[in-house]
């Protein structure tokens with residue numbers, strides 16, 4: 271801690287020097303986050319002082335959170351779905367499994383998750399002392415529903431399917447998983463952290479949500495394709511009051527109980543997330559998603575002209591390639607299998623795709 275505080279000028283010149291060390295978004299091709307929409311920034315600023323951990327003090331902000339959940343419930347074909355705003359996919363996944371565990375008591379609980387699941391499930395299983403059973407993928411990079419079925423036993427508290435995998439952008443056969451979940455009476459959590467804001471807006475939406483009777487909970491992240499400010503995730507539950515199973519008593523707050531994981535929770539990104547949804551509407555979101563999908567296809571076709579093969583045929587805007595090198599200063603990522611991975615987020619415009627392809631061509635030549 272500094273003994274004597276800095277002047278505002280010195281402080282902000284220090285902060286801006288650090289900000290300049292960050293990578294410019296125009297070169298970021300690896301992230302599932304993007305530049306927040308201008309209305310999200312405006313709404314975020316407006317609600318910067320709010321704390322949803324004490325909703326009785328911020329009833330207006332709490333109403334926005336309920337509205338956000340209602341918007342997603344409606345989008346996911348269950349208008350009266352329950353849920354709350356989390357800090358992102360990790361918290362939503364932890365809380366979904368925590369809920370599944372609270373709803374089914376077994377001596378040695380296990381969960382059945384696809385090999386392609388996000389690493390947050392490792393954290394969830396560690397914290398909740400759950401055995402993680404991995405389901406292999408088929409040649410199409412989707413979880414094999416039959417294999418999932420084989421791994422279920424009397425100690426299985428939940429099964430997980432991913433709608434838009436982080437690495438390859440695939441949607442698991444959620445309809446088959448939902449049927450299996452119904453047959454075995456098992457909790458099915460759909461991790462749509464990324465795909466939840468893409469799939470409903472595709473020309474041909476793939477079934478993944480509460481329209482399928484077996485789906486119990488859904489995670490969706492407004493801070494990814496929802497273009498909100500960070501941190502904004504949502505956990506949705508089929509039954510409106512399901513999360514009450516996690517309630518603990520809270521002395522000294524304006525509410526007597528809470529089921530959230532965090533105590534103090536920011537209202538600002540919740541306002542930001544709702545602002546984007548209500549400003550764009552489904553027409554606006556469809557246009558954003560159509561643009562990202564078009565850029566994904568263009569990137570795959572463009573790489574093809576250099577003889578670079580795609581590693582998968584993605585359902586959402588994640589492109590992967592059999593390729594081991596890209597030119598500087600582009601920031602890309604590499605999957606566990608060593609494939610080049612590029613996420614065509616809204617800030618990755620068609621101009622940026624062309625610029626990348628041109629640099630790639632120069633390097634490749």
Ligand SMILES: *Cc1c(COP(=O)(O)O)cnc(C)c1O
Pocket residue numbers: 302357358359360361363388390432434435436461462463464491503
């Ligand atoms: C991004 C992602 C997560 C984790 O979300 P965070 O917001 O980073 O915690 C979980 N699951 C999937 C499928 C994701 O794409």
